[in-house]
Amino acid sequence: MSEATSEVKKVKTYKRSGNVKLFLKLLAQSKTGMVGLFILISVTLIAIFADFITPYSPTEPQLSDILVPPSWQEGGTSAYLLGTDNLGRDVFSRLIYGTRVSLIVGVLSVVVAGFIGLIIGVVSAYFGKWVDQILMRIVDAFLSIPSILFIMVILTIFSPSLTVLIIVIGLTTWVNYARIIRGEVLSLKEREFVKASQTIGTSHLTIIRKNLIPNVMSTFIVISTLSVATTIILEASLSFLGLGIQPPDISWGGMLNDGRDYLATHWWMGTFPGIAITITVLGIIFLGDWLRDVLDPRL
Secondary structure (H helix, E strand, C coil): CHHHHHHHHHHHHHHHHHHHHHHHHHHHHCHHHHHHHHHHHHHHHHHHCHHHHCCCCCCCCCHHHCCCCCCCCCCCCCCCCCCECCCCCEHHHHHHHHHHHHHHHHHHHHHHHHHHHHHHHHHHHHHCHHHHHHHHHHHHHHHCCCHHHHHHHHHHHCCCCHHHHHHHHHHHCCHHHHHHHHHHHHHHCCCHHHHHHHHCCCCHHHHHHHHHHHHHHHHHHHHHHHHHHHHHHHHHHHHHCCCCCCCCCCCHHHHHHHHHHHCCCCCHHHHHHHHHHHHHHHHHHHHHHHHHHHHCCCC
């Protein structure tokens, strides 16, 4: 018995290694996928090692160096690569620390939304009948209210903070997961392997855990990847409106808010955060599109 088990483990290990090699080969063949992965890895490393990269404190004002232009512009200095803001704070240092906040909000909000949407989508489709009716009416109710408006109302009631923002975004953006996963499970539960499991008396929880969820994970991964980009833009929008991350915490949206009154005269305050948001979101979208092409069996 032990020898047979050992052989099974070897076969599984071989299959996994083969899948990894194929995955990396397909990634190497995709220019957009490689660009997206490079951007995402770069942004992640910047967020992790922000304390070691930043040359100055991102929150400490230097009143003697207010609104210094970027180093290559007339009046600029090599001490401040991207210039300083209206309080003399280094834009480059603030940009790096803003990376950490944007990724934390983007990833953790998607984790919250994805978990809720996955469970509701699977349960609704698998059990059907009145369970499906109730859960889908809840989904319709959430879809009838613009998510950003709902988030703004909640954030005006509660004091905005990083934790509150993550929870609120997660609790208001799960509906897309639920609808898409529900559609996948409606198809899967009619397959022979699910019918066979039900026939031999396998519990509902086991069928959901072993037969349904693993078969919707590819779709779930693609949705989650693309949702990170959407969430980063949403967080930046809320911070730009003053309802997101509050000072002294730093976010790209907050930097845009600080620089909007200076765009005509001191363009660098708002331009560089906008560029950072654009590059990060494009990188995530590139990687998400590639994942969709690879993981979607219809493609």
